[in-house]
Amino acid sequence: MPKLLREQYVRLPKVYDWVLVTSYSRLRLPVPEPFRPSLHAALRNGQPLSVQCLPPDHPCSCQPVSCRLLPQLRQATYLADSQPMPLSIARFVIEATLSVLFFATGDLLFELPVPLALDEHVALSLPPPLDHTNITYRIAAAECRPNPALLPHTGAVELDVFACLEILVEAPVVLEVMGRMCTPRPDSIPVPARKLPLDCSPFRLPPHCRRLH
Template sequence: MTRIGLGNGQVIISFPFVEPPTITCPPDISTGTEPGVDFGTVTYMVTATSPSCGIVSISCSPSGVVHNFPSLPVAEVVETMAFPQGMTVVTCTATDAAGNTSSCSFTVTVTNVFPTATPPIPNNLEARCIMVQEVYDWVVSTNRERSKVSIPDEFLPLVDEAIQSGQDISIQCIEPVVPPPFPLFHRSHTECVSDFSCRIVNVRRVQMTINQTTFLAGMVQFVFQATVLLRVFANGDFLFEFPVVVSFDDEVILCLPEPLDENNITCRITGIECTPNAHFLLGGRVELEVIICKEIQVHAEVKMEVLGKFCSPRPNNIPAPTPTPFFRCPSFVFPRQCQSIFPSQD
């Protein structure tokens, strides 16, 4: 504010000039309606600035909502509203603390058809008939067995002597090494090794209802068996070792549609953990806890029509001796299927 003195004693008071706020609207918007709906929903943002006085409100028409602010140097609003088909002009106004205003406008155009989607990039995929293993069911679970194992009679004198002489007895359990998770599929469930095995004891059909759907499932009884090795030490010195066979029986509900049977089921042990109790029990027994991880699959070979193309071999990127000039390796050329014969066109 400035005071100017005049000769007659009058004083003129002048106010400094305050710039009006700056308001920014979005660019024009075009959208479409959903099928069966005669309006389009649009979200837009408006920003206003006034570093000298501060923004106190922003309002837009036709929404009619007034957004108030505590004199902010920068303020923004986001509005979502439904617009009728056709073109609508939206006008927004910003007001600063000194009462100055600024406005901006943009249009919203609503059509009754969404813009067409970009067509997919053409490719050379073709319908081909292949044979694959379809997995009907795949189950993983664990079994825990806690049992009391008797020390073989020939080793009992060694244990008694070590205990009577005050030696510290410790017990170690050695688990067999199970195969890795790959390959995921094993051809025969009858394959087993001396340290662990899995076999199917019984298969029967049961009527099941899950999620209000009734179907015929397979109730399959399995026996899993593993051999662990117990080692006994006295004051850290090895005394003796002996094998212990643990067995687990389990019944599992499987998706086993007819005519699939036990020949379509594979099972295997994927992990073994053995934990012995370091204290001997009466009668020279050891408490042993064994946990096994098991995997069960139901599968069958099926023929499927898929969209695909033949694979091509990669080039040999590792340096190797160059073949003689007169010799040329054959290329891989696959014959085309007789589409008019197989698969048949219904």
């Protein structure tokens, strides 16, 4: 008897919004007083200076990084095709510590930890009764670009910091679909023959173990 299609109900997570946000900040990092003598000595000796900045997700960086969603959501309205659409404004705070390394002629002079805080407001589709507990997020990527052009003149380096934040709004829903109940398939796929090992010679006893007849 054929299995007829009928209404079925499935429960699965529904995605209401999915956003990638790029957060950016430019910092000016003055070299602290204890490290200035070695920096000035390298400049007097004509050594080429270079700066490297390790973002928080770099495998060589052991500095902590965190991303927090503040639970207070602000409600707003956005016009889409002349139709008002409710939105929720969520505030995310990214806190990290960057590792900035200073080199002279390829040799490490010193390393500075730099605290960083990025504040980002994001508009999300969050229809009632959803709230901040339906929002998941993660830092998808991070990048830190140092600019040492000002270092010989001001003793400071500029840092351009980027962070990519992935945000997902989801909640479980029950959907009605047309389907039919199914059963497991029969075991009809043949199993390939097992390959024998390369050394298939018969077992032989060592000479001193052979029996004398």
